[in-house]
Amino acid sequence: MTTMANRCTHIPEIMLPRAGTDLSKWAVIACDQYTSQPEYWAETDRTVGDAPSTLRLTLPEVYLEQDDVAERTEKIHHTMRRYIEDGTLRTLPAGVILTERWSGGSCPRRGIVLAVDLEAYEYTPGSASLIRPTEKTVVERIPPRLKVRQGACMELPHIMILIDDPERKIIEPLFDQTEQLEKVYDTDLMQNGGHITGWFLPKGAQTDTIEAGLEALCDRETFNRKYGCTDAQALLPYAVGDGNHSMATAKAYWEEVKAGLSAEEQATHPARFVLVEVVNIHDESLIIEPIHRILFGVDTDELLSGLTAFYQAQGCKAYIADEAPADTTAHIFPFSAADKTGVLVVENPKWSIPVATMQTALDAYLENHPSARIDYIHGADVVCNLAEKPGNLGFILPDIAKNDLFRGVVFDGVLPRKTFSMGEAHEKRYYMEAKTIVK
Known part of the structure; x- marks a missing residue:
């Protein structure tokens, strides 16, 4: 049976740039890409120029160990506050965003941007949490990223959460309704990133249906039958497919924040919830290749x-x-x-x-x-x-069946490093949405 204890999701108030913003300059690829190619980031900087951009709200990891990292971080925090104060970013009502990304293949990647509860996520080996990484988390990578998050008033997500929905009941039917929804972005992405479109779905009956569908992934009888397991194996409705070290950093930050909060304050604090894109591992655009x-x-x-x-x-x-x-x-x-x-x-x-x-x-x-x-x-x-x-x-190595990725985590714990490849660097998530993490 599913219960409220299995609800890992949260319907957030998402921030997007105001109307008229050049979104092709606003959206920038995940900061953990092209870490050995400073020329990529130099070209991105030239492309953006003085325009509002997520480049000014994130720290490309190519610069993470440079001498001026503290100065860069302080400038990021200042720009975050300025974008809110001057109206560069606007806050939508509570809701989710349906996102469709074409990046050169024969079909788009379709996902839902919403928030998940960091209380339901653990990255330590042997964890039985409902949200778990697919691969080992290198804890040494967290502290330098944590310094960027400390002092930030918002987050921008490049985390991708995978679900195993072979019948395509949860995400895919939503895209039959896009003509009735507000289109909140529609833009080409710089540097060979393809094209992305987003539609806003306000909190209500439809988001209740989404959350109910996600909770159903925790049904024990169905779960055991799907993976051939018993109650001895921990439920795994959500697997972190991309951006796990960003999620681990968000978790570390939340642990710091919640230490000073009452239980009542902890229940609703924005830092408890992290913005992600939820994608069905059976989405046709996701090509899982062996390494x-x-x-x-x-x-x-x-x-x-x-x-x-x-x-x-x-x-x-x-x-x-x-x-x-x-x-x-x-x-x-x-x-x-x-x-x-x-x-x-x-x-x-x-x-x-x-x-x-x-x-x-x-x-x-x-x-x-x-x-x-x-x-x-x-x-x-x-x-x-x-x-x-x-x-x-x-x-x-043999080809990997898509549901074997989940089965491997269920039975063996986190997968070995370099288990699979899921898309080229230019196909990784671009920053578009933001969410506050402070009261």
Whole structure:
């Protein structure tokens, strides 16, 4: 059964730039992109010029370790206050925004911009919270981001929350109603970002239906049947697909703020709720691609024997074969090296998805072989080319079924790093909406 305890969402009062603002200059890509390409951000700065822009409200992480970061942060906080005081930003009534983003594919990404409750989110390993990250959170990345949030009066979201709704009942039907809704933005996005359109849906019967649909993802009987699990596995209606370190920073900030509040004040404080885009993992625009592994500085036979020994010590049956067996329950990894090709087969795997099986063993191997090195490659052809050089060995990871992403988190906890790729850098979220985080 679902209960109010399973309600993780909150209908926010969203801020958008006033009418007449050049939205193509206002909207800027997520600050954690192009971190090794300062020229991208220099070009963005030239494009924006003196126009109102989210560039002036965020700190691109390419600058995060520069000497003037404190000065940049203070300027951001000042600009936030100015944009509110001079009317650059206007506050909409409580509601959500339906957003549709074309970024070069054959179909758009469709989502709902709303707020989620940080009390329902944890990023620590082993967490059973209803909102959890898909990949490990690097806690060392939080403090420098926290300094930007401290002293800020608003937030701008680039967090994407994924839901697993294979029947497309929650988000997709809303886009049949857009002709009856107020269009609040419709603009091209700079630097090859495509085009984005947003429609406002005021708080009311329709948002109640949205929240009820999201709460239904917590129905225990349906959840167990979907993932083949029991009540021993924690419910997972929401998985953080992008922007987890931003969400972790928001959580750390909220923990600071709530320490000085009464229970009554905590219940409604704006810093408790973080603005996100909720997207169905079955949205046709989301292409979930495997990320392959290449090892450098290894002896082929030693590596393969080391991995098979590791799996056998874990209670699995593992062996090397010339071709994949018919057993569809085994985890099978084609490999290629200059002196050998074949498949690594792991039967009775203790991990629910193949990438966890592979990465856990590789981590153990690398810990004991400091001279070896690993890289993560998107194209299988690139892996095979690199593997032709002596001392290299590449593993090809299988395709990932979309609901396997959730299943992996449900059974194994957070997924191994570099589990999957979900869109290129230019497809990442652009800042558009804002929300206050202070009383």
